[in-house]
Amino acid sequence: xxxxxxxxxxxxxxxxxxxxxxxxxxxxxxxxxxxxxxxxxxxxxxxxxxxxxxxxxxxxxxxxxxxxxxxxxxxxxxxxxxxxxxxxxxxxxxxxxxxxxxxxxxxxxxxxxxxxxxxxxxxxxxxxxxxxxxxxxxxxxxxxxxxxxxxxxxxxx
Numbered sequence: 172x173x174x175x176x177x178x179x180x181x182x183x184x185x186x187x188x189x190x191x192x193x194x195x196x197x198x199x200x201x202x203x204x205x206x207x208x209x210x211x212x213x214x215x216x217x218x219x220x221x222x223x224x225x226x227x228x229x230x231x232x233x234x235x236x237x238x239x240x241x242x243x244x245x246x247x248x249x250x251x252x253x254x255x256x257x258x259x260x261x262x263x264x265x266x267x268x269x270x271x272x273x274x275x276x277x278x279x280x281x282x283x284x285x286x287x288x289x290x291x292x293x294x295x296x297x298x299x300x301x302x303x304x305x306x307x308x309x310x311x312x313x314x315x316x317x318x319x320x321x322x323x324x325x326x327x328x
Contacts (some may be wrong), residue, residue, distance in 0.1 A: 173290050174198040175217065175301075178208040178222035178234065179252075179268060188221060188252075191279045193284070205229025212244065219289055223259060224253040232267060239268040248289040252277065 179187045180203045189199040200215065202208035202228040211217065220238070224231040231251060238244040248270040251261065256274045264272050271285055 172196050172198060173218035173286075174200060175286070176200045176202060176208060176211055176217045176220045176222075178205065178220060178226070178231065180204055180223070180226040183221065185237050188282075191282060195283050195286075205231065205234030205237065208234055212238075216313045217247065217287060219248045219250070221250045221286075224251060224255055224264070232263065235264065235267045235269055248292075248321070249283060250281070250282075252291070 175192050175197050177192070177199055178184055178201075179185050179188070184322045185201045188267045200211050202211050202215065205222075206229045208220065208222065209229075215320075219311050222231040222234055229237075231253070235249055235251070238247060238249060245268075249268070250258075250271045250273060250312065251264045252273045252275060254275045270289055273282065273285065
């Protein structure tokens with residue numbers, strides 16, 4: 172069982188991700204922004220971080236820069252999971268050291284497969300560049316603009 176830090180200011184995102192991760196035998200810790208995430212990382216051992224990009228106080232990109240600047244967290248797997256499907260966000264996140272980049276909505280199976288793959292890699296080996304799906308069209312649905320009835324996380328039965 173791994174401990175995963177979910178960083179998102181949208182409580183529904185935290186609950187959905189937490190549910191999916193707990194169903195796959197992971198412990199989940201949450202934070203509402205990058206500052207809160209850094210506090211969580213100072214208090215406990217975290218095996219993987221899943222963070223949104225757009226958050227108040229400290230966004231996901233700033234959090235990623237802070238993690239990669241700290242020798243303790245340079246090899247910590249970080250998945251960016253965001254509603255922004257702009258190619259420049261993917262490029263910026265990879266350049267800043269993101270291990271993987273996924274866009275919302277994401278199927279739970281895809282998320283769990285990515286988490287499993289990243290957790291199975293030895294901690295002292297730098298993660299190879301992730302494979303990600305390049306968006307073909309911009310997704311303008313951000314957390315603050317989610318509409319009722321639109322899928323956030325897609326699950327298969």
